Amino acid sequence: MAFLGTGTMGAPMARNLLARGFAVRAWNRTRSRAEELAADGATIADSPADAARGADVLVTMLLDAESTAAAGRAAAPELPAGAPWLQMATIGLAGITEIAEIAGELTLVDAPVLGTRGPAVQGTLTVLAAGPEQIRDQAAEVFDAVGARTLWLGSDAAHGDGTRLKLAANNWVLSLTNAVGESIALAETLGVRPQLFLDAISGGAVDSPYAHIKGGAIVSGDYTPSFTVSGAHKDASLIAEAAGELRLDVAEAVRERFRRAAEAGHANEDMAAAYFASFAGESG
Secondary structure, three states: OEEEOOOOOHHHHHHHHHHOOOOOEEEOOOHHHHHOOHHHOOEEOOOHHHHHOOOOOEEEOOOOHHHHHHHHHHHHHHOOOOOEEEEOOOOHHHHHHHHHHHHOOOEEEEOOEEOOHHHHHHOOEEEEEEOOHHHHHHHHHHHHHHEEEEEEEEOOHHHOHHHHHHHHHHHHHHHHHHHHHHHHHHHHHOOOOHHHHHHHHOOOOOOOHHHHHHHHHHHHOOOOOOOEHHHHHHHHHHHHHHHOOOOOHHHHHHHHHHHHHHHHHHOOOEHHHHHHHHOOOOOO
């Protein structure tokens, strides 16, 4: 297997595949991130083409459409016709259309994952997959190693049904993250201890486990990235692009908050750091 992209999400996914007995040839643009997997049994490749040479499956988990396309162009010619390309990152609708063209004779599966670093480490991601029926059993062996659930959505990966659902789900996740940050910022401004906000919603109809995960990060001041502010801003921009003329007022505000947080110096921190957008001045 060729696994391209061993960052915050990709590295734990690759480790779970290795633990299941898959032979993994790993590549990452920053080589040191891939080299960390050598101790787990991965072979470290010098290039996407090197990773794909002799592989029977290609997995991409890179940051964006541009990096995925570049790596895919290099890797695809090295795989046999019909081999599955499992595209598991969030790259948007234009991105999956481009990848479908690059795939050529490979069998593309549009399979972005729902979840951040914690579920990736635990192997409990949700895979939102679209691809041909004949490839599903082979793809499921990979998906079962990295996720707790796979939701099959359609047979035409180029249509991007997995990506479409991922954008809708991410809209909810990004909005909730910002709502928690705003509520904690408001509580502080009103002289209320932030933890009391989390205590107040706990166990009620308006509670959410995710609110406690991101709210807890804010209260503790621990912004170790599970998914970064810059990554969240990228996804928020993909949502806005996909929406077209549909008016998504909350989503647009969410994108602006991630932009302000990044400009305030929090781009590489966990997306919970969007909290700081409440105190960042207008710019740009």
